[in-house]
Amino acid sequence: MQKLTEYKQNLHTHTRYCDGNNTAEEMILRAIELGFDTLGFSGHSYLGFEMSWTMSAEGTEKYKAEIRELKKKYASRINVLCGLEYDMYSQTPIEGYDYLIGSCHGFYMNGTRVECDSNIESVKQDIKEFFGGDGMKYAKEYYRNMAKLYDYGDFDVVGHFDLLTKYCEQEELFDVNSLEYKNAALEALHALSSGRGVFEINTGAISRGYRTTPYPAPFLLKEMKTLGCRVILTSDCHDKNFLDCEYKNSLEFIRACGFDSVCVWENGGFCEVGI
Numbered sequence: 001m002q003k004l005t006e007y008k009q010n011l012h013t014h015t016r017y018c019d020g021n022n023t024a025e026e027m028i029l030r031a032i033e034l035g036f037d038t039l040g041f042s043g044h045s046y047l048g049f050e051m052s053w054t055m056s057a058e059g060t061e062k063y064k065a066e067i068r069e070l071k072k073k074y075a076s077r078i079n080v081l082c083g084l085e086y087d088m089y090s091q092t093p094i095e096g097y098d099y100l101i102g103s104c105h106g107f108y109m110n111g112t113r114v115e116c117d118s119n120i121e122s123v124k125q126d127i128k129e130f131f132g133g134d135g136m137k138y139a140k141e142y143y144r145n146m147a148k149l150y151d152y153g154d155f156d157v158v159g160h161f162d163l164l165t166k167y168c169e170q171e172e173l174f175d176v177n178s179l180e181y182k183n184a185a186l187e188a189l190h191a192l193s194s195g196r197g198v199f200e201i202n203t204g205a206i207s208r209g210y211r212t213t214p215y216p217a218p219f220l221l222k223e224m225k226t227l228g229c230r231v232i233l234t235s236d237c238h239d240k241n242f243l244d245c246e247y248k249n250s251l252e253f254i255r256a257c258g259f260d261s262v263c264v265w266e267n268g269g270f271c272e273v274g275i
């Protein structure tokens with residue numbers, strides 16, 4: 001097996017078409033500067049209604065056309081891919097992309113969308129309103145939804161599996177070390193582990209100052225290894241300055257969780273390389 005010393009790809013990146021700070025071309029130029037061989041865009045899918053952090057229905061078409069153009073323009077320097085980060089409850093066509101990341105950023109309670117990724121105050125408010133203040137019930141509901149991810153698409157990547165822990169270093173919304181929490185997370189992981197998608201190790205919350213370690217938590221990564229799941233590394237990049245955020249340390253982190261290989265995108269699909 002080929003062995004990797006540096007990870008030179010990122011398949012989870014956002015542009016101004018959703019909630020990213022840069023244009024796609026700015027991101028590509030930065031990726032070339034970093035010596036990347038592949039850069040994949042994964043705009044946030046349209047949910048069926050306007051949200052500040054997703055692409056619009058119209059913007060989605062412009063996004064696809066622009067990435068197609070840039071793919072041609074930079075073909076000799078870098079492999080540009082047009083992907084989509086598909087929120088599982090989106091209302092938008094899923095066809096026409098190089099790959100799909102399946103993510104759960106929120107779920108529905110009595111017809112109201114509960115957001116897990118917005119900000120800590122709104123998460124706390126939702127825990128109060130929908131779960132009687134019981135954070136563990138919120139966590140279990142998140143994983144009950146996450147477990148059904150493949151009902152919504154044949155995803156190539158499972159995005160930030162334990163996203164709901166985004167704010168847990170700041171405040172204990174639920175006890176992430178408890179058996180009750182771990183069992184709920186593991187149950188969802190077992191449900192998804194036989195799917196064809198690779199699991200993402202995501203440093204995005206580090207670049208934005210919410211966390212000091214990547215998603216997912218080590219106990220989940222270790223279980224992924226045991227279950228034979230494959231992984232990729234991304235920085236869920238919203239700013240070109242963080243395209244390879246914490247990549248070096250993350251490879252160490254992945255090794256420490258028992259992995260001796262990761263996946264990279266090559267010739268239209270994922271292949272494993274040693275680390």
Ligand SMILES: [Zn+2]
Pocket residue numbers: 085103105159160
């Ligand atoms: Zn996401």
Ligand SMILES: [Zn+2]
Pocket residue numbers: 012014085236237
């Ligand atoms: Zn993302």
